[in-house]
Amino acid sequence: MTAIPSFTGDANPYGGGDPYADYRTADFPFTQYTDLADRRLGAGVIAANDEFFAQRENLLVPGPAEFDPEHFGHKGKIMDGWETRRRRGASAGHPWPTEEDHDWALVRLGAPGVIRGIVVDTAHFRGNYPQAVSVEGTRVIGSPSPEELLGDDVKWTTLVPRTPVGGHAANGFAVDVEQCFTHLRVNQHPDGGIARLRVHGEVVPDPAWLEALGTFDVVALENGGRAEDASNRFYSPASNTIQPGRSLKMDDGWETRRRRDQGHDWIRYRLAAQAQIRALEIDTAYLKGNSAGWASVSVRDGEDGDWQEILPRTRLQPDTNHRFVLPAPAVGTHARVDIFPDGGISRLRLFGSLTQEGTSRLVARHQELGG
Numbered sequence: 001m002t003a004i005p006s007f008t009g010d011a012n013p014y015g016g017g018d019p020y021a022d023y024r025t026a027d028f029p030f031t032q033y034t035d036l037a038d039r040r041l042g043a044g045v046i047a048a049n050d051e052f053f054a055q056r057e058n059l060l061v062p063g064p065a066e067f068d069p070e071h072f073g074h075k076g077k078i079m080d081g082w083e084t085r086r087r088r089g090a091s092a093g094h095p096w097p098t099e100e101d102h103d104w105a106l107v108r109l110g111a112p113g114v115i116r117g118i119v120v121d122t123a124h125f126r127g128n129y130p131q132a133v134s135v136e137g138t139r140v141i142g143s144p145s146p147e148e149l150l151g152d153d154v155k156w157t158t159l160v161p162r163t164p165v166g167g168h169a170a171n172g173f174a175v176d177v178e179q180c181f182t183h184l185r186v187n188q189h190p191d192g193g194i195a196r197l198r199v200h201g202e203v204v205p206d207p208a209w210l211e212a213l214g215t216f217d218v219v220a221l222e223n224g225g226r227a228e229d230a231s232n233r234f235y236s237p238a239s240n241t242i243q244p245g246r247s248l249k250m251d252d253g254w255e256t257r258r259r260r261d262q263g264h265d266w267i268r269y270r271l272a273a274q275a276q277i278r279a280l281e282i283d284t285a286y287l288k289g290n291s292a293g294w295a296s297v298s299v300r301d302g303e304d305g306d307w308q309e310i311l312p313r314t315r316l317q318p319d320t321n322h323r324f325v326l327p328a329p330a331v332g333t334h335a336r337v338d339i340f341p342d343g344g345i346s347r348l349r350l351f352g353s354l355t356q357e358g359t360s361r362l363v364a365r366h367q368e369l370g371g
Contacts, residue, residue, distance in 0.1 A: 004174050007166030011126040019067040024169035030117025030200045034221055037199040040243050041110025041222055047146035048105040053083035056105050065195035067124040083193030097190040106146055107184040111222050113201040120171045121196040129167040130188030135160040137181035139370055149183055180204045180369040205272055207363045219335055219350045224272035231265040232256035238267040241348045247285040253346030266338045274358030276329045281349040283321040291318040292339035299332030
């Protein structure tokens, strides 16, 4: 198990220039997994006990936090994150907050899932970050209100125990709880600011929902698909290709560096479960001078199965959604898109339905994880 780097203590006051020059971060092993708190999946910060200086919604904003040293408002310095007021004690004789005092925010995950790691990012909070953080998770079906989530009948499981964190740093925590969660409670002790929250894990779809849909996108993130590996991620991550909706701009897809050899680039996916694929889409939206020239798609059944081409190498047009109906259904658990020679695609959609074996395995896993 790779040790997770930890950071504590204040960062230096901002001294001008690049505010990220002294930012403390590391390569966390769990960031290969989907961000279950991605707004594109439907995640949201649904409540917080205090957001005096900066709004709770900033926690899930895509991309790194920004810093403007001259940006002040009528409440003080405006920060790109969630920041609460300073806590005080009960009296002049006890002016300090108690050991139990803390602020909290409730986060609805974009998709239920098993959490593998959490990043609590305190970027630009140099002397106003929390002394420690803790994170709890719960699974509540439906669309509960904040009041319902805070009720006495809701059981919360500790994912990150109360742990000291550092200012202006990416504080990463590996999580080893094999359960499915729908909501988090993020606590900062006793107060302060957090810039961003990232919750990396594996989507666990509801088999009953997928059965009701019948035909659906069997590689989509929200349905339990996953981008396992890719030949190149120079400009953008491969997982963008299975995000919900159409790409909204060029970096919302997958783009590789320019090749200067005779090779090609590829992405390998794991499907929601064993599925029968009947149609597919390859979208190159917003990729105009840099879209892939050609693409092919293959599937395999099982980890050791042979790859079977279901779409031969086909010419792609820039900024275009390409649709293909397969001459015969293809059964598989994994898929691969190959692009030639390089460039990018914005989305891949594989439409089909689960096989009986795929449904059985998905139901068993869902029950095992508390579904």
